Amino acid sequence: MLTAAEIEDGLEDAMSEQAKRVIDIEKLSLTFQTNDGPVHALSDIDLKIEEGDFVSFIGPSGCGKTTLLRVIADLEQPTAGSITVNGLSPEQARLNRAYGYVFQAAALYPWRTIAKNIALPLEIMGLSKAEQQERISKNMELVNLAGFEQKYPWQLSGGMQQRASIARALAVEPDLLLMDEPFGALDEIVRDHLNDQLHQLWDKTNKTVVFVTHSIPEAVYLSTKIVVLCPRPGRIYDVIDSDLPRNRTLDLRESPEFLKIAHRVREGLKAGHSYDD
Amino acid sequence: MTDAALSSSRSTNPFSGLMSGTAGPVLVVVLAILAIWYVGTFALNAPFQRDLYERADRVDVPFSQLVADTMAQDRPKLPAPHQVAIELWDTTVEKKITSKRSLIYHSGITLTSTLLGFAIGTGLGILLAIGIVHSQVLNKSLMPWVISSQTIPILAIAPMIIVVLGNIGITGTLPKALISTYLSFFPVTVGMVKGLRSPEVMHMDLMHTYSATRVQTFFKLRLPYAVPYLFTSMKIGMAASLVGAIIGELPTGAVAGLGARLLAGSYYGQTVQIWSALIMAAILAGSLVALIGALEKLTLKRMGLAR
Numbered sequence: 001m002l003t004a005a006e007i008e009d010g011l012e013d014a015m016s017e018q019a020k021r022v023i024d025i026e027k028l029s030l031t032f033q034t035n036d037g038p039v040h041a042l043s044d045i046d047l048k049i050e051e052g053d054f055v056s057f058i059g060p061s062g063c064g065k066t067t068l069l070r071v072i073a074d075l076e077q078p079t080a081g082s083i084t085v086n087g088l089s090p091e092q093a094r095l096n097r098a099y100g101y102v103f104q105a106a107a108l109y110p111w112r113t114i115a116k117n118i119a120l121p122l123e124i125m126g127l128s129k130a131e132q133q134e135r136i137s138k139n140m141e142l143v144n145l146a147g148f149e150q151k152y153p154w155q156l157s158g159g160m161q162q163r164a165s166i167a168r169a170l171a172v173e174p175d176l177l178l179m180d181e182p183f184g185a186l187d188e189i190v191r192d193h194l195n196d197q198l199h200q201l202w203d204k205t206n207k208t209v210v211f212v213t214h215s216i217p218e219a220v221y222l223s224t225k226i227v228v229l230c231p232r233p234g235r236i237y238d239v240i241d242s243d244l245p246r247n248r249t250l251d252l253r254e255s256p257e258f259l260k261i262a263h264r265v266r267e268g269l270k271a272g273h274s275y276d277d
Numbered sequence: 278m279t280d281a282a283l284s285s286s287r288s289t290n291p292f293s294g295l296m297s298g299t300a301g302p303v304l305v306v307v308l309a310i311l312a313i314w315y316v317g318t319f320a321l322n323a324p325f326q327r328d329l330y331e332r333a334d335r336v337d338v339p340f341s342q343l344v345a346d347t348m349a350q351d352r353p354k355l356p357a358p359h360q361v362a363i364e365l366w367d368t369t370v371e372k373k374i375t376s377k378r379s380l381i382y383h384s385g386i387t388l389t390s391t392l393l394g395f396a397i398g399t400g401l402g403i404l405l406a407i408g409i410v411h412s413q414v415l416n417k418s419l420m421p422w423v424i425s426s427q428t429i430p431i432l433a434i435a436p437m438i439i440v441v442l443g444n445i446g447i448t449g450t451l452p453k454a455l456i457s458t459y460l461s462f463f464p465v466t467v468g469m470v471k472g473l474r475s476p477e478v479m480h481m482d483l484m485h486t487y488s489a490t491r492v493q494t495f496f497k498l499r500l501p502y503a504v505p506y507l508f509t510s511m512k513i514g515m516a517a518s519l520v521g522a523i524i525g526e527l528p529t530g531a532v533a534g535l536g537a538r539l540l541a542g543s544y545y546g547q548t549v550q551i552w553s554a555l556i557m558a559a560i561l562a563g564s565l566v567a568l569i570g571a572l573e574k575l576t577l578k579r580m581g582l583a584r
Contacts, residue, residue, distance in 0.1 A: 073486055074485075074486075094485075095488050097487075101483070101486040103482070104479075105479060107480055107483055109480070109498070110581065111580040111581050121487045124484075124487045124493050152581040
């Protein structure tokens with residue numbers, strides 16, 4: 001027999017366990033109705049993401065990885081199944097400003113300076129000027145953009161623009177960062193550099209990151225958990241928990257452990273018919 | 278070394294230096310227009326001049342005399358440019374502004390109603406665009422009327438506006454201004470609808486992730502995006518406003534304004550007066566559009582959009 005106190009303890013454990021779960025997706029499906037008939041973008045997705053995880057969605061185009069991220073962000077509505085973000089509906093979580101979203105392109109407003117771009121979400125939140133200023137300098141420092149406050153987006157390189165957009169997402173001070181192929185449009189040298197910076201950022205802040213990519217090395221290098229998706233219908237083929245050390249440098253990419261995980265991701269993509277024509 | 282000098286030193290074509298800046302081409306076009314104008318003046322006025330010679334029994338008039346006389350008629354079919362220029366000089370610089378013969382005075386009257394109509398039109402256009410962009414119902418119900426309003430010839434509707442408003446006691450500048458409004462709200466509405474709808478999907482999504490309200494999305498995203506569109510439509514709207522103000526002066530038999538000058542000129546066959554009023558209207562329109570252009574440049578520069 002359990003005593004009342006024990007039950008309460010158990011409940012508390014369960015509650016704190018629950019609180020650590022950032023994203024809980026069960027049997028989620030999303031079907032787009034198009035003129036050519038229904039498109040099953042997501043089918044029967046089950047996924048749990050814990051606090052502090054760095055989760056990558058990897059798969060070929062059309063596998064629904066961006067759609068899944070957009071569902072988490074309340075930019076798309078699932079047609080079946082359930083999803084909670086911080087224990088709330090995605091809409092509630094969005095209204096609570098639970099996440100920062102980084103798009104494929106930097107999506108900076110061309111008529112605002114970099115500092116003003118980062119201030120945008122803060123203005124919408126209604127923060128005081130002083131608070132805005134503090135968060136701007138803190139986050140520009142964090143992405144190594146200090147000194148570029150008064151520049152306009154077009155005066156910055158593509159990599160710097162994307163860093164500014166990451167600073168803008170971080171300025172909201174969310175515990176959850178949703179990133180949709182943020183480095184997809186950048187060349188590999190810049191991408192490696194930003195991967196390194198993003199890894200350090202995550203390591204320092206212990207935020208939960210959900211990261212969409214189609215680069216295997218990027219996914220393996222950054223993630224604690226890799227979700228391999230495959231297309232038609234978009235579904236999860238494999239979830240790989242990475243046992244790579246938390247402290248990572250770019251040299252790690254030549255290590256056997258790294259290559260082993262990369263191999264498993266590639267096998268997953270192959271088995272999911274990602275390489276079929 | 279100037280640009281012109283630089284490019285001419287590089288090129289073998291001796292005229293390339295002249296044509297490389299903006300001053301060269303502009304000058305060439307102006308000279309061409311003046312040349313065509315003078316030829317036209319001679320061609321149109323010569324028959325009447327020959328008639329005069331015939332009636333006066335003057336034969337063997339030298340060609341140079343004929344040319345000079347066609348350029349100096351009192352009521353020519355087409356006045357020569359210099360006649361118009363002299364008339365313009367006489368009625369602007371030489372007359373007091375308060376004089377009924379001063380073109381500045383008449384321009385002022387037309388300008389007042391142009392600006393009033395333009396202001397109302399621009400405001401109305403922006404308001405309509407805001408409604409149309411934010412409400413599917415307004416989009417479906419208003420847009421067809423906005424477009425069909427411009428298919429009615431303004432010359433047909435202008436007298437009715439004046440008469441109807443006159444009957445309810447509105448006279449003076451406002452009815453004329455409303456004709457300007459009728460013409461100028463259209464480009465502003467269409468341009469602003471386009472501009473307010475122009476933000477990229479990603480930018481709209483971004484505002485959604487911030488849980489921004491419609492008002493915030495409007496002021497922080499849609500409106501800045503629409504600014505370049507607004508200025509372009511305002512330029513068209515301003516020119517249309519001036520046309521509207523002049524047309525508004527025609528059916529009323531107005532005694533003041535550029536339209537009144539045109540009307541009076543045509544009653545009495547004062548072609549020089551008509552042409553000088555026309556040129557004045559063109560100068561006015563050009564200056565107003567240039568003014569908006571300057572404002573546009575300044576605004577876009579301040580917004581960081583001009584590079």
